[in-house]
Amino acid sequence: MQSRTVVGLDTGRSAIKVVAYAEGARFSIMYPTLAVPAVELTDPTTAERAKSETEIVDGKAYFTGDTARLQGNLTSSIGLNDDWTDTPEYQALVKSAFTRLHKAGVPNLDSAYVVIGTPSKLYGTRQERLVEKTKLALPKGVEIKALPQPMGAYCDYVLDKSGMPIKDKLIGPSGRTKSYGVIEGGHFSTDFLLMKEGQYIERGADSCSGMSAAAEQLRRVLAKRNLTASLVECEEAFRTKTLFQFGEEIPIANEVLEAQSHVVQEIISKGNSLFADDARSLNGILIAGGSADAIHAITSQTWKHSILMENSRWSVAEGFARYGLGQLIRASISAIQQVAANG
Ligand SMILES: Nc1ncnc2c1ncn2[C@@H]1O[C@H](COP(=O)(O)OP(=O)(O)OP(=O)(O)O)[C@@H](O)[C@H]1O
Ligand SMILES: [Mg+2]
Incomplete structure (x- = not known):
């Protein structure tokens, strides 16, 4: 080849x-x-x-x-x-x-x-x-x-x-090309895309905040508990759900969830306005990017056809x-x- x-x-x-x-x-x-x-x-x-x-x-x-x-x-x-x-x-x-x-x-x-x-x-x-x-x-x-x-x-x-x-992913049983929405959650931005029957739909393309906004939010939430953390440490905590301070591991899973939920809510409302009438007719909404897990955990409640990318x-x-x-x-x-x- x-x-x-x-x-x-x-x-x-x-x-x-x-x-x-x-x-x-x-x-x-x-x-x-x-x-x-x-x-x-x-x-x-x-x-x-x-x-x-x-x-x-x-x-x-x-x-x-x-x-x-x-x-x-x-x-x-x-x-x-x-x-x-x-x-x-x-x-x-x-x-x-x-x-x-x-x-x-x-x-x-x-x-x-x-x-x-x-x-x-x-x-x-x-x-x-x-x-x-x-x-x-x-x-x-x-x-x-x-x-x-x-x-x-x-x-x-x-x-x-x-x-x-x-073939299975592109063509439906009726022979019609399948339609998908994509939500790609990154650090600086979360990006949206709409592919209807294989065509790129201009009005479905937009971006909103990424997870760096949640890291900033987490820093503020922690500060209220008198805990100091850098943005890098806040991002690490998305994965570990703990904060390491003076030799001690402090569990902060709830704070992480609270901080992320602000961004995820913004993502959902963006998704709602972009995919709105189309969401029902889509074959799937693909969730990708480094923050896909956090987004999928919430979108899958509203959109049963959310697909978490491997x-x-x-x-x-x-x-x-x-x-x-x-x-x-x-x-x-x-x-x-x-x-x-x-x-
Ligand atoms: N478990 C998790 N929950 C939520 N967010 C997470 C998790 N793990 C990593 N992230 C976030 O994913 C982001 C990194 O993802 P990714 O590599 O896709 O972003 P990027 O491509 O560098 O950014 P962008 O696309 O915005 O330029 C970081 O902001 C990180 O905080
Ligand atoms: Mg990216």
Whole structure:
């Protein structure tokens, strides 16, 4: 089959998720969305490790990922605004994706097909600019396609690991193409998408708060109990339901629930207004992204056809990669047809 490498690149505001398919093998890489100007490191072992996570942008060196986290003295993630893809830090993080894929042994990166995403709300206005900006960071021979982020989750659901449509998920018993809503809950934003009978519906695409808002809320809730926590600790508590203080583990499950419920309520009312009349006629509402568990726990009470995506945090990157594989298959089929027609 085709030997072109495909890369699904999900540049989330908390972590970059990368899924690649090359010569039949799958690769996946995740690293924190952190980049800081690099400094000279004196310890040779640390310096060696840092080197593989350092990128040069416009002649300036940046640490990325864990090296940025450890060396940079950062207390929160970067890029909590819509313009962050215009920054040199974005360039450094995209470059780093390819450096890391290369290190993992992914072949043919110089001519890869790369699929990237924008928040739903910005797809119409931003996709061209994002493609241009991303191009600057990648090898010349790379082809880039931008999709709305939740489209990745949709592709992850309806396409198989070779990029081919899964018939049962796409076509209903009546022969009509199935319809889905997607809610993709991330760190900075939660993104919505409506696919009716296989068509992207413009009015169903929008975004609202992500879970970083719940972390801020949790910090306020804890402060009322005289507990101090950083935003990073608050996010950790979403998973652990405890807060570590002075050698003691304090259970805070109720506080976590309270803080998250504000954001989840916002997500539900957004979903209600976007999917409103369509919700009943949808075959499923796919819940994806890092905060999918928390969203699904509540939406499943109202929408019985809520579907929690497997490996929900990887859904967008995985679906982007599958979309890429599908495009290559389609291109090679039409090339074969053309040769056959001409010959
Ligand atoms: N159990 C949980 N409940 C709720 N939220 C969670 C849970 N575990 C992780 N999260 C949240 O998921 C988010 C990370 O998800 P994800 O990686 O999908 O976001 P992102 O892609 O980096 O952000 P964005 O898409 O907004 O740019 C974090 O905000 C984290 O707090
Ligand atoms: Mg995301």
